[in-house]
Amino acid sequence: MSELRLTTLTLPTAAVGPVNPLPPLFGGADLHQVEDTSQADEEMRHNIGYGRVPSVMPYLMQDGYTRERAPAEHPVAVLENATLRATFLLGAGGRLWSLIHKPTGRELLFRNPVFQPANLALRGAWLAGGVEWNIATIGHTPTTCEPLHTARLTRPDGTPVLRMWEYERIRGVVYQIDAHLPDDSQVLLVHIRITNPRDTTVPMYWWSNIAVPEAPDVRVLAPADAAWQFSYDRRIHHIDLPAPHGTDLTRTTRSRDAADYFFDIPDHRRHWITALDASGRGLVQTSTRRLRGRKLFLWGQGEGGRHWQEWLSEPGHAYLEIQAGLARTQLEHLPMPAGAQWSWTEAYGLLEADPDAVHSTDWTTAREAAQHSLDQLLPQSALDAELQAATHWIDQQPDEILHTGSGWGALEHHRRTKTGEAPLSTPGAPFPDTTLGPEQAPWLELLHHGRITADPGRAPASHQSDPAWGDLLRAADGWLAQLHLGTLHAHTGDHQAARKAWQHSLELHPTPWAWRNLATLAAHTGDPDEAAHAYRQALQLAPTLLPLVLESAGLLLRAGHPHEVLEHLETLDTTQRATGRVRWTEARAALDTGDTDRCGRLLHEGIEVADIREGENSLHELWFAHQRATSDITPGLPLPRAYDFRMLTADATS
CATH class of the missing domain: 1.25.40 (Serine Threonine Protein Phosphatase 5, Tetratricopeptide repeat)
Structure with missing residues (x-):
């Protein structure tokens, strides 16, 4: 019998802590800048250069954590049937924290024994372990350490569904994650939909990042004979599998340095990835066709890579990542048309294959043996049928709200209503006014009263990067309106207009926030003396x-x-x-x-x-x-x- 329940999980925890109040105007984006694309094809080169963002605005950085841990309870949702038990960490992006195969008692994922933020995500704080849902732009998603809206609903066949959703602010889209475990299912099914409510095309990105235990006997397999290699030299190389330089990269403990390998899967092949131990057992992930890419990430066996593993967890808990995404590589964005909805279904479960075959020195034999076992576990036709079936309940309203996310979707609903734009149109993923809070309060004031106010001695609680707020800010005037208007100009690259707005803000009321923004602008545009002067003025005030x-x-x-x-x-x-x-x-x-x-x-x-x-x-x-x-x-x-x-x-x- 399939079951969905709420409970708590106690972990040694370093709290994420308060956000950094200084907006990341010209930084905070991902490391994956590609300096050499000479080996990439035309499509990949275009997508690598498309959709890059200057910063993670309007989000603030999460750098208020420490390395001090104490036991703390975390709210979790548990999906369970006779075969699998899936645990989702509701306060950390809905991350799939654990997936246990009950008949064997085997944990299929790397389940981190601690909750320890570290600086790997777009906003800083990030957790290792489980399955992370990444959306919007290259890197670990802005919501990775944030709670998502969460609800319970019931499929027409009686199966309980865990639904999680949020309004993503960089791209202005809604994403929805529906996880379910039918009574007789051998795999966890996860249906994902992204909705672009805008009247313009937006660059889009999605990767499901799956951490699994790393060991000398573990081999990563995917249906490809070549891969795109990207490492910290910022060059992309096309290489043959499995051992282009004499070292079998599919056995990660043999590699010295950290690297990304994006499997070059031919269009006609099924899309999957797995990590199998010496017995031929391990986690497999597969999906319907929209989720095109597959990736292997490894930390390497160098001193620094091993140190990173312990920094993110504890000694003796090594892991690697197998990932799945919309594009062929994690270096790309794809154009998502105005009004589009993209959906796919993923499946996670225990794969059991012939150990001699999957560990064969013949790569073709190894990958074909893994796919043969996958086809027996879950035929592609069955997965495609699940995607089709989801169309009948994807917009079904929740039966019960289990957890709340941010108030930004509710604010966007208010903005659209005020300006006469079409609503978000996601009936199955509601954004009620009850989720509005202090971060949204100044913007509600601007919408409904034409002014925006706050204590100038305290940093603004939130910011915007959507140009749709520009006219309202220009009409409002005042030191805070000018401060936010400068931020909008900076985000679009109009540095002259940004400087003018921040200087006007200072004329209306001197604040450290405007001086600081002027300092970052001067530093960004190559004027260190002016930046130093502005920072000195900001420091006098704070x-x-x-x-x-x-x-x-x-x-x-x-x-x-x-x-x-x-x-x-x-x-x-x-x-x-x-x-x-x-x-x-x-x-x-x-x-x-x-x-x-x-x-x-x-x-x-x-x-x-x-x-x-x-x-x-x-x-x-x-x-x-x-x-x-x-x-x-x-x-x-x-x-x-x-x-x-x-x-x-x-x-x-x-």
Whole structure:
């Protein structure tokens, strides 16, 4: 009997914490910038260059977490039948946290033993493990550490459905995830729909990122004979499978460096991916045809890659990722026409295949054996039938609301009503006014009263990047309206108009927020002296706002003012001074002033930067810089493992 229930899951938890109040005007997007596409075909080159965003606006960054954990309860939804038990983490993007095959007791996913945010997502905070649902733009989705709207409904055949949905603000679309486990199903079925309510084409992106345990006997298989390789050298290469350079990349513990491999699946082949152990068993994911791409991500066996695995979880819990997406690679966006709805169905379950065949040295034998077992587990015709059946209940209204997401869908409904635009038209995914909160309040005031107000001594609670708000802001005037108007101009690349609006905001009422925005604009346009001046003005008005102190310090260090940075840091309280990012900044500034003793003391005491970014080189570069500066006094010391987050072993001496 299929069942859906709510419960809680207790995990050692580092809370996501408060958002950074400073809008990421010119940054915060993903690392996946491609510098060499010479081996890509015309379609791929077009899609790689299409739809890139200048920042993650209107979202704010989530960098308020630490490395300190305490037991905490997390709300979860559990779907269960006789074969599978699926657990969804409702407060973290609806992530499928666990999938257990009940007859064997086997966990099919990598189930992280801790809830530890780290800086890998578009907004910063990200969790390793389970299945993450990624939408909008390249990278880990803005809602990955946010709650989704969640409800219960019942299919016409009586099967309970877990529905999760949200309004995605970068693209202005609605996405809906319907998970269900029919009574006799051997697989978890997940039906996904994206609705573009706009009257324009929008760039679209979707990848389901699936973490599974990594071990020497695990092999990743997909129905391809070649792959597109992308790594931290930012070049894309077309390679043969499975061992283009003598190392079998489908056995991830044999690879040295972190890398992405996008399987080049011919159009006529079924779309699936699996990771199988020595017994021929493991998770398989397959889908209907719209979900075209399949990917393998591995951390590699270098010191930095192994450190990242432990940083995201705990020692002894290694994982790899098998992923599925709309495009052939994760470097692309696809054009989604105005008013379009895109749907597909995914399936997750235990694959059991002939171990000798799937681990054969003959690649064709291996992948064909895996597909043969998949065809027995779930024929493609059965999956296609599930997609067709979903059309009869996809717009069915929920039976019961289980959890609430953001109020942005409700605000968009108000905006559309006020301007006479068509509604969102998603009856099965409602956005009631009860979800409106403090973040939406200023914008409701603007819509219904023509003004937008807030305490100038506090950072605005939210921002917009949709030009649809421009006319309302221009009509409202006032310091806050001009501040937000400048943000809209900056997002569209009109730097002159942005500067004018922020300067007007300062004339109406001086705030650190307008000065800070002017500083980021000056830095972005290559005027470090003007940026330093604007940051100094902002710091006079908000001298102990830690995100502002750190952001300004980065600019001042690059502009050659390390003494000034140290002076700012000394005004912080003891708790702020103890944070890892502040300690790194102090060490860097001390080294730049020539105070190698102060830098060395901080390094040897230990600097733990909770929000160190994937691909960030700051820790090991600081260590080596200090070693070079003191090489005539003390012999060089090896890089401590705590500072080694290098993604490529080629970085070993830098």
